[in-house]
Amino acid sequence: MIPELGHFALAMALAFCAAQMVLPMLGASTRDARMMAAGQPLANAAMLSVLVAFICLATSYAVNDTSVANVVQNSHSDKPMIYKITGTWGNHEGSMVLWVLVLTLCGAAVAAFGRELPSVLQARVLGVLGAIATGFLLFILFTSNPFDRMWPPAPDGQGLNPLLQDFGLAVHPPLLYLGYVGTAVTFAFAVAALIEGRVDAAWGAWVRPWALASWAFLTCGIALGSWWAYYELGWGGYWFWDPVENSSLLPWLASTALLHSAIVVEKRGALKIWTVLLALLAFALSMLGTFLVRSGVLNSVHTFAADPARGVFILAMLGFYIGGAFALFAWRAPAMVPQGVFAPISREGALVLNNLLLCCIAAVVLVGTLYPLFLDLVAGRMISVGPPFFNLATLPLALPLIAAMALGPLLPWKRAALWPVIQRLWWAALIALGGFGVALALTGAKFWPALGFGLGLWLIAGAATDIVDRIGLFRQGARIALARAKNLPRSAWGAAIAHAGMGVTALGIAGMGLATETLVALNPGQSARFAGYEWRFDGVRDAPGPNFTARRADVSVLIEGQVAFVMTPARRTFPVGRMTTTEAAIRTNLMRDLYLVLGEERDGGAVLRIHHNPLAPWIWLGAYIMALGAGVSLSDRRVRVAAPNRRSAAAAA
């Protein structure tokens, strides 16, 4: 009964979304206020219907309803309850339902928070969001219905991929979807602007919070995915340039560029066409990721069960949305007159540089990801592109980007001179150079990690300079500075925090460049010395879990003969999925990770792999600081509701 209810709710949602696609759009073009007003209740109704469907699916998983094919394929009665529920979106069908749920939530949010928007713009945005949701609901209902029944019911489910039975991976997809779907909202704004044929400062102000929010979620999602790879794959690496990882990085790069260029639209009324294009691109790239992951054209460890028929459907949808949007762009954008000639040395000039470099990096990653596919198709030759290419090709672009990141926020708008800014940054440069020198000396002349330390410090010191400068800490004394700090716009704080977060990540990556590891074979009672600790192997024992069996090693870590702590790396075997996963033991003190993996066992002894990863947690910490910066910026009332533009908004309506 519950699955049928869910199926019905999905069909209802389709009807609401189809209406949401048509009515407000028609209303906007005929200036019919009643039809436009239909958008808001329809968006809410669609959201509620999809929510009901999602709850029904989650319930089927929670009670392990083995008459539902999707549950049978992906769940098992032995699984802990939390992974039964997270299993709802650990598979293709369920994740699509979650995707549409997030999309309709965003639609409802545009309906609820967008009251400041001109009604025509809001109606068109809702219409575009309705169109996207309609496509995806059709996709779910026709090619991947999660509520399909099977008869007779299976005795039990086949189990979830053990790699996915993990907390990080339970939270990672929803965050990433929030990010992807956020790009759908900026896309809808861009399409609405193209239909309207006008982009103004107010438009930039409305797009920016959505771009910021989606960027923050993407940042968190990517960081979480990378953290998962770090602790679950048992390899000690954090980024593999896997095609699936790349396809989440691409929309991140595009939306990073977008949220910067939206500032230029808002503050200077320039870069309009470019910003619209970026909004289209960000969504196109996140859809491309969906296509690559789900159609089976890629060969990756992360892909969902591949089905070319689904691929054809997604491609058709992509053709409609992305092709349609680009066609609209080619048709309407020439009418938008470019304006605002500006000097290369200015805040907007720096933002253009930022955009160029980010887009070049995105292009490099895109080409590296797709080149093997297309070469195979065109020339029949098969090659693969690995980390050596990506590292070599993105580094020369990332270095000037980071170097300019500290300069940009200090440049004034319109016309600036580089020299005064460099003068204000002299101490940041001194810290960076000092950090570089000290790192070079301490690490035994390892150039790249040392450069990473220098750049990380440069970013953090640059962000600090920006704040210190704005509040005039050294010019006016502490009390006035404190007062000015309170009045400083939160968006300025947010930018500084996010830039500093990037610096923290850079430091983490540099630290990982100094990671060391060793492989030791020990018998119980024996110990090895590594990274300044004594590692005593106490033995291996069986450790049964709810739906797996495990071998768990006890390793005491000794400092000066005293047991400081015990680490327990394990290897889990899942009988249902016939898979083994490594559970690395990680001990962190935020300055370094001790990372211990249990290898083969031989007559009572075991092989242990020990990693010492300096500053490893900073990689993800930095990403969360970046997201925090976006959050602080979003809490700025002026960003959130575009308050200073209220008058122009009224004029536009």
Place this chain on the structure above:
Amino acid sequence: MSDLAPRPRRRLLLAAPLGVAALGGLGFWYMLSGLQNGSFNPRGVPSALLGRTPPDFALPPVEGMSHPGLSSADLRGLARPVLVNFWASWCVPCIIEHPQLMALQAEGVPIFGVSYKDRAEDARQFLSRRGDPFTRLGADPPGRVAIDWGVYGVPETYLLDRQGIIRWRYAGPVTAEIMNEDIKPLLRRHA
């Protein structure tokens, strides 16, 4: 007058995203239809080399390793069927398949490795850390030989019978299932 000249060019420029997207879409469409009729497969099955001997090549050994290198002469007139495995230390799926290679090697199956686009020291470190399943190991830093073999990506594994004819190919990590259900029966059949 002067702003009339650049206008068509600007129009063309603004239509460029549409063109690129259309080309990409067309390519993906061909890939998908190829996936359905089997002419395109990212896991790369119907190799032109199946049923034939591999192309001529000669690879030097990996620097600092005791293994001899690998050349096409080593793949003729074999005592028993062999596996040829293309791998790299930077490839994650290669770690997944590594235990299976070790298990096959323990059963006495000769495995010839090709170190694909890898640095000698990284390859050495990988093998000393995880165990070394290879009898021979050729270094192919530019990936030239891999292109001649039609390697899609690493890891990729070929099975050659005693005459040195390629009988089987698999792109992707050799899992326990592939080992038990594909490789072992083939080894028995061609033994």
